[in-house]
Amino acid sequence: MMEPSTHALFRDDPYLKEAAASVLAVNERGGVILDRTIFYATSGGQPGDTGYFERADGSRVEIAATVTGQTKDEIIHVPAPDQPALAPGESLRISIDWPRRYLLMRMHTACHLLTVVCPYPITGAAVSPDDSRVDFDIPDASLGKEEATQKLMELVRADHPVFIRQISDADLAANPGLVKSKNVRPPQGTGSIRLVCIGDEGLIDSQPCGGTHVGRTSEIGEIHIGKIEKKGRENRRFRLRFGPLPVA
Template sequence: MSADRHGHTHRLDLADATVREWDATVVAVDPERGIVLDRSAFYPGGGGQPPDEGVLLWGGVRTRIAGTVKGDDLYLVPAEGDPVPPPGTAVRGALDDERRTALMRTHSGLHVLTGVVLRDFGAKVTGGNMEPLVARMDFDLPEVPADFRDRITEAVNAEIAADRPIEVRTLPREEAYAIPDLIRTATDLLPPDIEQVRIVDIVGLDTQADGGTHVASTAMVGRVEVVKLENKGRGFRRLRVRIM
């Protein structure tokens, strides 16, 4: 399967994270799982990033999309009680722009954070989660200095202010794995059957395998505030952050 497809759906979100509206056709409808489009910019969720929300507009009707289900196809889940367009219907898709943009800023900010922690402390990620403009990241950090939170905040925001380009490309698996520290998690979670690896590169700071959506440069993140540092035992530290 092509790297920019999921089942019958051409994934516009992988090629261009700025797409917010597009035309599509309903390919199939599963009563239990949802609606399949031939083209979609809805990010289905993964890697800690939640799925997009939005609407489908068709024949003067609006169907709210509350999430996605990934299986053999990419299924858009309609809000409970909303009408469902039948197969063959031409629709106009539209994302919740505020939510998507906030998630892109958050995701890119977390990549800056993980890049700084790896560079300055040699620590990889052990877990994480994000919502629009708030997130947590867990690191394998047995020892941290007393001023760790302030040092990380200062370093992360210095990298954001540097306005580093954020570039996305796809490489063959063997070529991708030649990149040092490509897998940022302590355990390699990349499925063994993935032949093409999507790479997100914050130029000059951080390169890692990632399937999510990102802003075009670090300056677009805004400002990252490390609001709390928690000791989760056995050397695991949890950083709770907010995007300003």
């Protein structure tokens, strides 16, 4: 049986705060699958969106999490406890928690810039609204948090454009350096791979990513490296936090 597929509006426009949608299905655990959604589902280190659905009578169904099912196209909206049940075919007005999402967009874009400042293989990453991390395979900690913050903020203030373009599996195979992760490969086989590009013609950075990002680097705002932690012989964890670097 084919799983229901959702049109992911956030992939084309991450700035959508609300939209109309219809219920396709409700699974056995109460997870709601819509025909279209602006809710990002947990993936690639970025947490899923929260928010609410508004029904025709004006009542709300609070959404506590968004996750994927068997495929990336099966996006499941998880209601908070004790919410009213929805039925297939029901029309809704859906709204994300925009302040939270925008923080995640700014932070996720900053993580991409950090991979420019630290051009080393990525061994792990996690995005959150206030304290994100990117782990690198670095043999020594020659780059301190002050220098890393300075270089990061130079890229932020340069106001580089951030945009999406699609490439083929063959294009990726011909340009393996686009993949910065040491252990995780982007999904292939669909005929198209989504690249997040920064700078004119993507000259600052281009890498496969399915997350949500701001449209220009200046939107990130003030950000700094809060800590660099040693996680093994060659693994360094860089923690990103909003605001200026605290004075020692």
